Amino acid sequence: MTIKPLKRISGAFDLPGDKSITHRAIMFNAIAEGEAKVHNALLGEDCLATIDCMRKLGAKIDITDDVVTVTGAKKIKNSQELYVGNSGTTMRLLAGLLCGFGVSAELDGDESIRKRPMNRIIEPLTQMGAKITANEGNFAPLKIKGSTLKGIEYTMPVASAQVKSALILAGINADTPTTIIEPVKTRNHTELMLASQSADIKIRKNKTTVHKSSLKSVDVYVPGDISSAAYFMVLATILQGSGIVLKNVGVNPTRTGIIDIIKLCGGKITMLNRRRTGEEPVADMLIQSTNNLKPFVIGGDMIPRLIDEIPILAVLACFADGMSIIKDAKELKIKESNRIDSTVDMLEKMGARIQATEDGMIINGTGALMGGIEIDAGLDHRLAMSAAIAGAVSLDGVKIKNAQVADVSFPDFYKIFERGEV
Numbered sequence: 001m002t003i004k005p006l007k008r009i010s011g012a013f014d015l016p017g018d019k020s021i022t023h024r025a026i027m028f029n030a031i032a033e034g035e036a037k038v039h040n041a042l043l044g045e046d047c048l049a050t051i052d053c054m055r056k057l058g059a060k061i062d063i064t065d066d067v068v069t070v071t072g073a074k075k076i077k078n079s080q081e082l083y084v085g086n087s088g089t090t091m092r093l094l095a096g097l098l099c100g101f102g103v104s105a106e107l108d109g110d111e112s113i114r115k116r117p118m119n120r121i122i123e124p125l126t127q128m129g130a131k132i133t134a135n136e137g138n139f140a141p142l143k144i145k146g147s148t149l150k151g152i153e154y155t156m157p158v159a160s161a162q163v164k165s166a167l168i169l170a171g172i173n174a175d176t177p178t179t180i181i182e183p184v185k186t187r188n189h190t191e192l193m194l195a196s197q198s199a200d201i202k203i204r205k206n207k208t209t210v211h212k213s214s215l216k217s218v219d220v221y222v223p224g225d226i227s228s229a230a231y232f233m234v235l236a237t238i239l240q241g242s243g244i245v246l247k248n249v250g251v252n253p254t255r256t257g258i259i260d261i262i263k264l265c266g267g268k269i270t271m272l273n274r275r276r277t278g279e280e281p282v283a284d285m286l287i288q289s290t291n292n293l294k295p296f297v298i299g300g301d302m303i304p305r306l307i308d309e310i311p312i313l314a315v316l317a318c319f320a321d322g323m324s325i326i327k328d329a330k331e332l333k334i335k336e337s338n339r340i341d342s343t344v345d346m347l348e349k350m351g352a353r354i355q356a357t358e359d360g361m362i363i364n365g366t367g368a369l370m371g372g373i374e375i376d377a378g379l380d381h382r383l384a385m386s387a388a389i390a391g392a393v394s395l396d397g398v399k400i401k402n403a404q405v406a407d408v409s410f411p412d413f414y415k416i417f418e419r420g421e422v
């Protein structure tokens with residue numbers, strides 16, 4: 001795939017549905033009583049893997065355009081082979097869910113998934129009574145043997161919405177209550193959706209308690225994915241003379257770190273028509289280009305609110321006037337790639353002044369990227385999309401190898417570039 005430099009971008013854009021919310025809407029309705037429609041579902045590869053797994057477990061799932069109709073399984077079946085592809089969310093949430101139902105199953109995924117740590121769920125699930133074996137006790141394939149669970153009180157050592165969600169899903173079928181304490185608040189889509197499905201769940205700041213519950217089906221209107229909006233936001237902020245409207249963006253405060261940072265840099269983002277779809281806050285967003293971008297420092301509690309946006313924020317930092325610092329982001333090392341190294345390598349090759357640190361990176365903004373090179377996105381969709389935006393704002397463009405990996409979360413991503421002015 002070749003990305004040419006763009007002069008500017010304008011117009012109104014619809015976004016693909018939120019990946020985290022689509023996974024949950026399908027998974028939770030697949031274990032609920034009744035039938036539900038999931039509108040504006042993201043049908044990227046990750047969510048298709050969730051659909052495939054839930055069908056194997058006994059749910060009926062039909063897809064017409066972007067509406068997914070889910071009829072909950074009467075009984076969750078044992079399953080020898082559940083393949084999650086590239087999706088960490090599918091693997092971790094499903095592991096919690098399966099342990100709760102006391103069924104036996106084997107979960108596996110692609111080469112990238114097999115490198116991602118699973119002991120963060122294996123350890124607390126085992127404390128609850130689950131029986132899970134894994135490669136070196138940590139890596140997929142995961143073999144789950146049916147058992148009954150009891151609740152625990154668990155203080156999570158890392159801030160992870162996937163771990164929290166896995167434990168909540170195990171907890172809704174455990175014999176005694178489960179309490180999970182997060183070091184830093186992470187995305188709360190699981191809690192919001194389960195509450196709307198009549199689960200017995202109580203949230204007090206960073207502490208969530210669940211009791212044994214049966215779920216009711218609920219229709220979901222999936223908002224546009226702010227993590228996909230991020231690429232447009234950075235593109236329109238950098239390309240002078242740009243102005244775009246992004247419609248129907250999910251703006252749950254646990255996900256809006258990117259908006260706060262772009263505004264802090266002096267970026268122009270105007271929120272329009274704020275509303276709610278179901279439990280989730282949504283808005284349209286007007287984004288206009290800015291010529292005096294200030295550098296930023298991100299770390300601490302902010303990290304979980306923008307964890308998936310760090311590669312694209314690093315692209316933005318190249319255009320700020322001065323030194324930007326990203327810290328406390330060790331979790332990036334265990335995403336679809338080691339995103340500290342892969343982002344730094346990619347931007348360095350494009351001509352950025354950037355260096356990796358133990359828990360993040362330091363970027364000296366020069367106001368330009370050269371480009372004119374090839375980047376291999378490997379198995380990382382967010383690296384592919386960040387490289388494409390970096391190419392579009394560079395002097396010589398970029399070639400991307402394995403560009404189609406963007407389909408994991410944003411199937412029509414490269415169509416953006418047809419709407420920009422060359």
Ligand code: S3P
Pocket residue numbers: 019020089159160161162163165187307308331
């Ligand atoms: C996700 C949680 C985050 C995020 C991932 C999606 C979710 O992962 O990076 O893309 O849907 O719960 P962690 O929980 O590992 O931080």
